[in-house]
Amino acid sequence: MIDKLIRNVFPEVEKKVSLAAFTTFGIGGVAPWFILVEDAEQLVQVVQKARTQKIPYYIFAGGSNVVFPDKIPKKLIICLRASRLNKINHEVKANRIEIEAGVPLSLLISLSIRNSLQGLESLSGIPGTVGGAIYGNAGAYGQSISDKLEAVLIWDGKNTRWVTKEECQFTYRSSIFKKKDWLILSARFILFAGDKKELQQKSRQIIAIRNKKYVPGIKCPGSFFKNVLVKNVSKVVLKNIPPEKIIEGKIPAGFLLESIGAKNSRQGQIFIPDFHGNLLINEGGGRASDVVKLASRLQKKVKDKFGINLEAEVQIVN
């Protein structure tokens, strides 16, 4: 019955689409119904219709921070991805850039650099879209996407409206979007003038460094667990952490995982390489169930040894 309803409401729906092919981890079963949308307007239309018809749905974008299950539940899977920059999905005005959520983050960064605007270049090499980066407040090399953000255009289920950066409640790898069922539609950044050549050079250098850890083509969702904020850890627990391991107020998850011997661990086709404890890699044909088993085993060992609950940075979809 739901099949007929979905096909009636969404004549454009694709059936039986492998989600593994849409994620950097290469994991995920077959979506019974799948819709790819390119822009914010289409996204709102699809979600509005799904809600009106009480059709369950799940939204993702670049697929670089999600682990889909091996068996996808009976939901409409909506993917927001713009294939390129066009006249309507972005605008550069003086030192401000307004850009749609589905645009790849790499295109936003190159756009800012082309316009000699500084403030996003440290995020070079992070895969995914602008919206996905805002959702998880993505960051690297001391910069987070929220740093230069002014406001986000959202759809809250009824209205499309701008919310300020403060309203987004950004914290380390988190935002209000993890709590609310809002759609991220567009974002406005305020940047400052920079030297185009220097920005290009910095961006290239960062990508070169990142390519050593994340060899192009590697099947992973980035760092699997979040680093642990020292302010969230008791003094008793902290006694067991060598102070020199603490970086910018965080205990690296990699340190905790390496201390419990995570490197070279394996579950099915999922393994942890010998060069980084916080990286779960799919060697091909990996299963979400193995990811969950391996992650739980590691979490338990870290809890037993350090009394710390490691929290996944990736979104594990049920």
Ligand SMILES: Cc1cc2nc3c(=O)[nH]c(=O)nc-3n(C[C@H](O)[C@H](O)[C@H](O)COP(=O)(O)OP(=O)(O)OC[C@H]3O[C@@H](n4cnc5c(N)ncnc54)[C@H](O)[C@@H]3O)c2cc1C
């Ligand atoms: C090789 C590699 C390196 C990485 N390095 C880093 C790094 O250095 N720093 C870092 O922070 N991350 C890193 N990541 C993780 C990932 O790239 C980021 O989290 C990225 O910002 C996710 O964007 P996405 O579009 O792929 O989101 P997806 O994985 O598609 O989705 C992630 C979540 O965002 C939600 N979402 C996405 N778009 C919207 C929207 N428009 N409205 C509402 N919700 C939305 C989805 O529902 C989902 O829950 C890395 C990943 C890989 C594979």
